[in-house]
Amino acid sequence: GFLNFIKSLAHSMQLDFWHPDSAHHVVAEVDVDFQVKADQSRNVQSLLEQNQIHYEILFHNLQEEIEKQFDGARHFSSKHSYKKYNDWDKINAWTARMAKNHPKLVSRIQIGRTFEQRPMLLLKSGKKKIIFMDCGIxxxxxxxxxxxxxxxxxxxxxxxxxxVMTKLLDNLNFYILPVYNIDGYVWAWTENRLWRKNRSNNSNTDCIGTDLNRNFKSFKTSPHSSEEETKVVATFIREHLSSIKAYLTIHAYSQMILFPYGYTFKQASSHDKLNKVAKGAVDSLTSLYGTKYTYGPAATTILEDWAFSRDWAYDEGIKYTYTFELRDKGKHGFLLPESLIKPTCKETMVAVKYIANHVCLKHTF
Structure with missing residues (x-):
């Protein structure tokens, strides 16, 4: 039925899956968002109709949506803004400025380089026990x-x-990787807004790029053959394992907080604790603007998710590991307008503080 149809469609036409992120993860009873090349869209629509599959066109003109994301005008000012999307040069300059302007609170550490040799910079804020958070994988x-x-x-x-924030920063160290996949992020700004992977060239194929999140699986089996960015982060985490109490990886979209496991249906050993903290985080997030989030172990919540960095970190011994899938549910997908940055960040902040506070209370010194 539906599953076979989508899989054969994906095979015959180059579909870019937005949600779930590949044909492999499509299951019954779940909405599927995908993007089709303009010259194939008529074709795909008639196939959907022939197979009596209900569909709606979210974006008739993707380029227009991409422009709209910048609230009408792409801002070419050199100023960094928290309510706008910033390109890598702005973010890079911002990391240096934060460290310079808040020397007691923030330090900037280079932990390695990307495939294209861009420095991977962590911002460290606070003291003692560590919460590691990465964005932009x-x-x-x-x-x-x-x-x-x-x-x-x-x-x-x-x-x-x-x-609360003062208590958190006095008792915890936040290690923050503002952009994990820098090369891919630069590519998304300059060449292809919907690029997902990094920019390495795989020796055995002419495809460019690896999905860094899935690369943790290969890091586990053979660290040497994994991607530069994965090696840098995984090595850093391993070197600080005894201090890292929580690992948060921030993604979009679908409004969920997920915890291990994604690659198996078996429950994590600390399932009840993880679930309780996720529920508290979701309740506090929703309390701000009423945004509805779901939570649970990844495999049963979205039926198999391959966010290996989270599961890998948990298996390495980090007690609290969570994947955040931020707004929205698919109306804008990856093209969330800038006007929604502030409310999205404010509600996510409440949830992250909730988890951090729990870690703080559990690990008093």
């Missing part, structure tokens, strides 16, 4: 790096004023 999920920047801004702005 998939190049087209722009709301993710926007959130990492927002988080650092709030940390520096409210330290000493906001009781």
């Amino acid at each position: 998939h190049a087209r999920e722009w709301i993710s790096p926007a959130f990492c920047q927002w988080f650092v801004k709030q940390a520096t702005k409210t330290y000493g004023k906001d009781e």
